Amino acid sequence: MVQKSAEQENVVILDEIVEKILRKNLNVGRIIEIFNPQQGINTAYIEHWKYNPLEQDRLLNTPKKLIPIFTPCSGCNRHTYFYRDLRPKCVINIPLYNLHRISLQHKNYNPFSHLTISFRNYIITKDPFCSLRVTTYNLYRQRSNNSTPITITDTQLPSPLTLSSPPYNHLVTDITDPILKQSLLGCKTTLLRLQEIKISHHQFRHFTFFTDGSVKHLTSQNCRIGFGWIETEANIHTSHFYGRTTHLPSATKAETMALLTAILTVPPNSTITMSQIQQLYIMAAIETIN
Numbered sequence: 462m463v464q465k466s467a468e469q470e471n472v473v474i475l476d477e478i479v480e481k482i483l484r485k486n487l488n489v490g491r492i493i494e495i496f497n498p499q500q501g502i503n504t505a506y507i508e509h510w511k512y513n514p515l516e517q518d519r520l521l522n523t524p525k526k527l528i529p530i531f532t533p534c535s536g537c538n539r540h541t542y543f544y545r546d547l548r549p550k551c552v553i554n555i556p557l558y559n560l561h562r563i564s565l566q567h568k569n570y571n572p573f574s575h576l577t578i579s580f581r582n583y584i585i586t587k588d589p590f591c592s593l594r595v596t597t598y599n600l601y602r603q604r605s606n607n608s609t610p611i612t613i614t615d616t617q618l619p620s621p622l623t624l625s626s627p628p629y630n631h632l633v634t635d636i637t638d639p640i641l642k643q644s645l646l647g648c649k650t651t652l653l654r655l656q657e658i659k660i661s662h663h664q665f666r667h668f669t670f671f672t673d674g675s676v677k678h679l680t681s682q683n684c685r686i687g688f689g690w691i692e693t694e695a696n697i698h699t700s701h702f703y704g705r706t707t708h709l710p711s712a713t714k715a716e717t718m719a720l721l722t723a724i725l726t727v728p729p730n731s732t733i734t735m736s737q738i739q740q741l742y743i744m745a746a747i748e749t750i751n
Contacts, residue, residue, distance in 0.1 A: 488539075489531050489563070489586075489593075490553060493546055502556050506543055509534040509551040512590055513583075528572050529586040529593070561600055563593065641725060651704050658700045659726040662692075669694050669734040670723045674715025684710045688719035692726075702726075 490507030497503050510531040518527050534551035543552040566585040586593065636642050636649065638656050645652060662668070674688035689703030702722055706714075720735075727733060 488553075490555075491584075492560075493543070493549065493552065495557065502558075504554055504556050505560060506541070506545075507553045507555055507560075508549040509537065509539060509553050510584065514590075525589050525591050527590065529588065529590045530583050531586065532583045561597065563588070644721070644725060647706070648704075655702060655722060655726065658702055661700060662726050663728055665694065666728065666730070667694050667732045667734075668692055668727050672716070672719035672723055672735070674712070674717070674719040676710050676712050676715050679710060679712075686710050686715045686718065688715050688722070690719050690723045692723065700726075 489510045489512070491510065493506045493508055495503065495505045511534045513530055513532040514527040515530065533549065536550050539553050540551045541554040543549070543554075564587040566587055570585060572585070588596070636652050636656060638659060641652060641656055641659070645655075670690050670692050672688070672690040674686065676684065676686050678684045685705055685707060687703070687705045689701065691699070691701040693699045704718070704722065706718065724733070
């Protein structure tokens with residue numbers, strides 16, 4: 462069975478491949494037809510649209526402030542043969558469970574008073590492009606049962622922390638902390654180090670962290686993320702941690718991993734002091750999610 466869809470109400474984002482969502486581009490399309498076979502997977506034919514911000518807009522605004530304008534794709538390697546309508550230049554066939562509906566601005570919406578637009582056919586989404594990326598990734602995680610933890614790879618770390626005061630006078634040899642097990646995945650030595658730091662922090666409630674993260678060779682296969690932090694509170698206790706990862710690299714990811722691994726080590730209801738720059742990263746993350 463083939464079903465026709467209303468044009469303006471069926472603009473969707475495709476999250477078939479999460480790597481393409483986060484590292485390359487967000488796939489957006491307009492549903493042309495939906496195919497519901499008696500047996501098999503329901504699929505849809507999508508007219509492929511691409512994010513195409515105006516060049517003048519790029520010079521005036523940050524990526525988050527760019528007008529989220531999309532134009533029809535003129536043809537790419539994802540094109541699927543489709544004979545029912547020859548007008549679209551690029552058509553994608555995709556399972557329905559990989560589609561998520563998004564909201565568009567009204568057709569009379571005109572944000573281009575200060576810009577010159579040369580596109581004949583375009584749409585503008587209500588949410589910024591970066592917000593659509595975050596939303597799509599969260600939907601992907603939900604459909605995957607939220608079971609993809611962050612990966613930390615091996616590092617040349619100092620010997621694990623040994624604590625002499627009870628009840629921490631034994632060396633931990635396995636990851637037993639449920640929060641760390643659920644949040645992180647990777648080198649056991651690195652995670653044991655983080656777990657022992659968390660144990661040593663158990664008796665304190667006030668923490669001061671200095672964190673940092675960086676990324677090298679971002680566009681190459683040798684791309685690496687490094688992150689670390691040091692914690693000190695009135696010289697009563699001092700601890701430090703550092704690690705690296707290769708999964709979905711970015712400068713923001715590096716800073717976020719430093720903050721995440723630091724926060725995971727403190728007990729509930731603790732007070733954490735961080736620098737103003739670190740607070741800006743946290744606020745930026747909150748704004749992106751919201």
